[in-house]
Amino acid sequence: xxxxxRNNVGMKVLSVAVAILIWFLVSxxxxxxxxxxxxxxxxxxxxxxxxxxxxxxxNVESGETxxxxxxGNKSVINxxxxxxxxxxxxLSQLSELGTVHIHVTSSKYPDQLDINLGRTQVVRVNVEEIxxxxxxxxxxxSGDPAExxxxxxxxxxxxxxxxxGPKSKVDKISGISVDMDVTDASxxxxxxxxxxDFTIYDQxxxxxTSDTLSFDQESVTAxxxxxxxxxxxxxxxxxxxxxxxxxxxSLEYEPKKMVIxxxxxxxxxxxxxxxxxxSIEGRSKNYSDEIALTEELLEExxxxxxxxxxxxxxxxxxxxxIEKTITKRITFNDSDxxxxxNKENYVVTFDKDNDYVLTVRGASSVVNSLKIKDFEPYxxxxxxxxxxxxxxxxxxxxxHYTEPDNAYVVSSPEGNIRIKxxx
Numbered sequence: 001x002x003x004x005x006r007n008n009v010g011m012k013v014l015s016v017a018v019a020i021l022i023w024f025l026v027s028x029x030x031x032x033x034x035x036x037x038x039x040x041x042x043x044x045x046x047x048x049x050x051x052x053x054x055x056x057x058x059n060v061e062s063g064e065t066x067x068x069x070x071x072g073n074k075s076v077i078n079x080x081x082x083x084x085x086x087x088x089x090x091l092s093q094l095s096e097l098g099t100v101h102i103h104v105t106s107s108k109y110p111d112q113l114d115i116n117l118g119r120t121q122v123v124r125v126n127v128e129e130i131x132x133x134x135x136x137x138x139x140x141x142s143g144d145p146a147e148x149x150x151x152x153x154x155x156x157x158x159x160x161x162x163x164x165g166p167k168s169k170v171d172k173i174s175g176i177s178v179d180m181d182v183t184d185a186s187x188x189x190x191x192x193x194x195x196x197d198f199t200i201y202d203q204x205x206x207x208x209t210s211d212t213l214s215f216d217q218e219s220v221t222a223x224x225x226x227x228x229x230x231x232x233x234x235x236x237x238x239x240x241x242x243x244x245x246x247x248x249x250s251l252e253y254e255p256k257k258m259v260i261x262x263x264x265x266x267x268x269x270x271x272x273x274x275x276x277x278x279s280i281e282g283r284s285k286n287y288s289d290e291i292a293l294t295e296e297l298l299e300e301x302x303x304x305x306x307x308x309x310x311x312x313x314x315x316x317x318x319x320x321x322i323e324k325t326i327t328k329r330i331t332f333n334d335s336d337x338x339x340x341x342n343k344e345n346y347v348v349t350f351d352k353d354n355d356y357v358l359t360v361r362g363a364s365s366v367v368n369s370l371k372i373k374d375f376e377p378y379x380x381x382x383x384x385x386x387x388x389x390x391x392x393x394x395x396x397x398x399x400h401y402t403e404p405d406n407a408y409v410v411s412s413p414e415g416n417i418r419i420k421x422x423x
Contacts, residue, residue, distance in 0.1 A: 034074045038082045040065045043102055043123055047092040057130045057166050058091065059212055060123060066102050067118030076112045084108045085115070089123040098125050131167035134160045137176045139222045140199075143183030150261050150309055151182060152225030162216035163200075169212060172202045178222050185226045194219045227261040229309045233272035234258055234316060240281025242322050248280055248406050249321040249363035258293065258313045262306035273301050280320050287320040323363040327410065330358045332372040337399075337417070341382035347422040348381070354418070356399075362407030375401040375409075384421055392422035 043066055051058055066087050070077065084107050089100045099122040104115050139154035161176060178193045195215045200208040236253050260267060275291060292315050295307050308314055334350030342348065358375065360367055379397040386393055397417040403409055 031073045031075045033071065034077045035069055035071045036077055037067065037069050037118075038085060039067045039118075041068060041082065041085055041087045041104070043087040043089050045123070046088050046090050050092050051094075051127065052130070055130055056127050057212065058125045058127045059166060061098075061126050063089070063102065063120055063123035066104065066120050068104050069116045069118065070106075071114040071116070072109070072112050076109050080106060080108050080113070091125065094125060094127070098127060099123065100125065128166040128168060130164060131170040132162055132164045133170050133173060135163050135173055135176050136160055137178060137220055137222075139224060140177045140179050141182045141224045142179055143181050143185075145182050145226050146184050146186040148229055149186050150227050150229045152188075152227040152261065152307070154222070154224050156220045156222045158217060158220060161198075161220070163213055164216075165213035169208070173208065174201055174203045174205075176200055178220060180222050180224050182224050182226065185224075188226050189224045191222050192219050193222050227307075228264040228267040229259055229261045230267045230270065231257055231259050232270050235272050235274040236316070236318065237277045238280050238320060239277040240279045242280050243282050243284040245325055246284045246322050247325040247361075247363040247366075249323045249365050250406060251278065251318075251320050253316050253318045255313050255316065259309040260298070260306045261309040262304060266302075266304040266306055270302060270304070270306070273298065275301065275316065278318060278320055280322065283320070283322050286322055287318075289318045291316040291318060321363070321365075323365055325361060326364045326367050327359060327361045328367045328370065330360060330370065330372050330375075332356055332358065332377070336372045336377060338376070338378035340378050340380050343382075344385070346381065346384070346386070349420045349422070351418045356413045356416070358401070358412045359410040360407050361410050366404070366406045370404060370407065374404050377401045379417055379419070381421070386421060386423060392420055394418065394420050 043064055045058075045060070048058065068085060068087075070080070070085075085104055086107060087102055087104045089102050091100060094100050101122055102117060102120070104117065106113050106115065137156040137159055139156050141151050141154060145151060156178065163170060163173060163176075177199045178197060179199070180189060180191055180193075182189060195218055198210065198215070200210050200213070202208055234253070234256050236251065238248060238251055242248060258273075260270070278287065278289070280287060293308055293313065298304075298306050298308070333355050337350070337356075339348050358372065358377075360370060360375075378400050380400060384393075384395060395418075396415055397419055398415050399413040399417050401409065401412060
């Protein structure tokens with residue numbers, strides 16, 4: 001029997017093989033092979049700095065994520081998760097077609113897992129030349145300042161920022177803007193704004209994304225000037241005399257008021273601005289002009305840094321009307337004369353049937369329209385006091401009047417006003 005066993009080598013080998021097979025079948029039934037799908041695994045770009053060192057930059061057109069199918073024993077599959085898989089695309093291996101293969105590895109059980117890519121197997125990359133551009137920063141105020149305050153100038157420091165990125169994108173950049181809220185502000189505002197809050201826009205004013213772009217400044221200091229506004233008068237006069245036989249009928253100009261803005265201390269001290277007089281020396285015809293209201297002129301006339309708030313009032317339209325000179329006699333009587341300062345309530349009677357004459361000279365349209373009431377004629381009783389032993393007195397009074405614009409009195413009753421004052 002022993003000899004049979006020692007000489008039957010084939011039976012021994014067969015027995016071992018059967019045992020191994022039985023072990024494998026038993027093991028497989030307890031730890032079967034399984035597959036599992038993982039989606040949207042981020043693909044990391046490596047060796048991109050080699051492109052940058054060569055003066056190039058890139059942006060990924062497709063293949064930023066990848067799906068994989070993982071095969072392995074159940075016991076292993078159950079011990080791995082999506083975060084254990086690392087997907088990489090080596091940009092140093094970029095093909096002439098702008099593609100690079102994606103490689104996925106597992107940080108756990110790499111020798112016990114079979115990893116296959118899904119439909120996406122390559123990253124498609126657009127490589128461009130790196131370009132730089134100096135771009136102006138614009139400050140964009142929002143909101144309304146406090147009542148009677150307005151937004152003045154805006155600025156940023158620095159005012160220009162160097163932008164770097166793909167040439168096709170950099171070439172489209174027109175400007176950078178930063179937003180500042182000035183709601184209820186009554187004083188100038190300064191604010192530090194980081195590059196993350198920059199708004200990039202193109203030549204059409206459309207907003208652009210700032211990804212793939214870098215700036216040489218991490219922030220800018222934006223400033224919005226807040227000014228006080230106020231309405232003031234515009235004053236304008238004439239100088240010189242028209243040609244002999246002619247007179248100024250009227251000086252017409254619009255606007256007569258304007259709204260200015262400036263520092264509160266400057267604005268509060270102003271009530272009017274007086275412009276240079278219009279020369280009518282030797283003129284026999286009408287004169288028209290337009291006076292530009294520039295900031296330089298306002299500073300010259302006021303000595304202060306102020307500006308126009310309402311751009312529609314950026315000029316004053318002027319017209320000096322010149323007409324032939326005429327003379328007119330205006331007849332009036334005592335009923336046209338006002339008695340002023342009659343503090344004692346005396347009875348005042350004028351000489352009966354005494355007409356008076358006032359002669360006026362000036363531009364024809366002005367003089368022809370004048371009535372005696374336009375001169376506001378009066379006598380002043382302020383110095384008249386009756387003595388205790390007298391019930392009445394007679395006095396010769398000085399004749400007072402107001403000369404109207406663009407006309408002058410040639411003669412008047414002067415001191416020829418005779419009155420009787422009684423208690």
